[in-house]
Amino acid sequence: MRWRCVTGGLLVVMGLAVVHAALEHDEPIIGVDLDGNLFINTSSSADGHTRRLLLNGVDVLRELTELRQKCAGNVPRTTTTAPSTVAASTAMPVSYTGTVGCQLESVPSNVTHLFGNVSLSFCPLLTAESLKVFNELVYVSGDLKIELNTNLTNVDGLGSITSVGDSFFINSNDALINVAGVGNITSVGGDVDIRYNEALVNVDGLGSITSVGGYLSIFSNPVLDNVDGLRSITDVGGYLSIRANAALTNVDGLGSITIVRGYLGIYGNDALTNVDGLGNITSVEGTLHICSNSQLDTSTVPESVRSLGTCQVITSENCMTC
Known part of the structure; x- marks a missing residue:
């Protein structure tokens, strides 16, 4: 049955x-x-x-x-799930393809990924407020260049960027005091070039960068007194040049670098008194020049540094070839 x-x-x-x-x-x-x-x-x-x-x-x-x-005991039961009070995220990545210049009207205000170059060069109307169009931008596949902008005081609008696929330049921005606004960038696939910024007092905003695929150059920033913002960089894929920064007293911010895959040049920094920050470098694949730093006693150059590179020029006098 x-x-x-x-x-x-x-x-x-x-x-x-x-x-x-x-x-x-x-x-x-x-x-x-x-x-x-x-x-x-x-x-x-x-x-x-x-x-x-x-x-x-x-x-x-x-x-x-x-x-x-x-x-x-098998009577179907109706269960009720309390509605969630947390709104589901609807944010989606927003991409833009092309080169961005001074005219920012065509850039989506919520762009997150830009496939191309950002070349903000000689943009007389560019201000810190203008850069807010990039508030959500996290990735630039090409170059990020900010050059010759007389009214730009900060780059805070770039604060979400974490990666630059090619080169990163901040050059000739007369009113720019700091680069704190780019503090989330961790990697740069090409060159890093910071030069001719008359009011720039530090590069602390570069403190999250761990590797530079190309060269690293800090050149002619007259009131820059330290490079502590470079403290996280361990590997430079091209040359490393610290040149003609009149107020720079030390290079301690280079203390994490172990490899330079091009030449190493420290020259023309009139207030520089020590280069102890080079002490952890174990390999320089090009020449070594520490010269024309009028206040530097070259006898204090670490012994481990003196043998780096394919040839060495270490002198307080003018640089010479070797």
């Missing part, structure tokens, strides 16, 4: 059976009406004991009672 419960009712499936009524008397308890309907009447006896109805030895009434209880 097989029993099943289904949603919405009770289904009893029975195989062929022989009906046995366990009776003390011959009172009929099973009958069929004129329409062929089968009736099974009460089987309770006069003495109060419950009679059993057996089909092929199975106590049908007890089985039905147990089945009804089981099916009652």
Whole structure:
């Protein structure tokens, strides 16, 4: 005999059976009406004991009672999930392809990835406010150049950029005091060139850069007194040049660099008094020039530095070829 419960009712499936009524008397308890309907009447006896109805030895009434209880536990339940109070993020990357110049109107205000160059060169109307169009920009595949902008005081609008695929130049911006706004850039695939910035007092904004794929040049920034912002760079893929920075007193910010894959030149820095920051460099693949630094006592140049490069020129006098 097989029993099943289904949603919405009770289904009893029975195989062929022989009906046995366990009776003390011959009172009929099973009958069929004129329409062929089968009736099974009460089987309770006069003495109060419950009679059993057996089909092929199975106590049908007890089985039905147990089945009804089981099916009652299978009633479908409706569950309600409390609605989330946190809005799902709908922000999607926004790409722009092409070279961006002084006219920024065509750049989507929420651009995140720029495939091309950003060349903000000689843009007389460019201000720090103008750069806010790049507030969400995280990647530039080509060059990022900010040059010859007389009214630019900071680059805070570039604060989301983490990677520059090619070169990164900040040159000849007369009012630019610092580059703190590019503090999230970690890698530059090409050159890093910081030069001719009359008011630039530090390069601390470069502190997250760990590798430079091309050359690294800090040239002719007259009030720059340290290069501590270069402290995270370990590898320079081209030459390394620190030149003609009149207020620079030390190069301690170069202390993490271990490899220079071109020449190393420290020259024309009139206030420079030590080059201890070069002490961790283990390899220079080009020439070594430490010269024309009028305040530097060349006898204090670390011994480990003196043997670097394919040839060495270490003197307080004018630089010479070797």
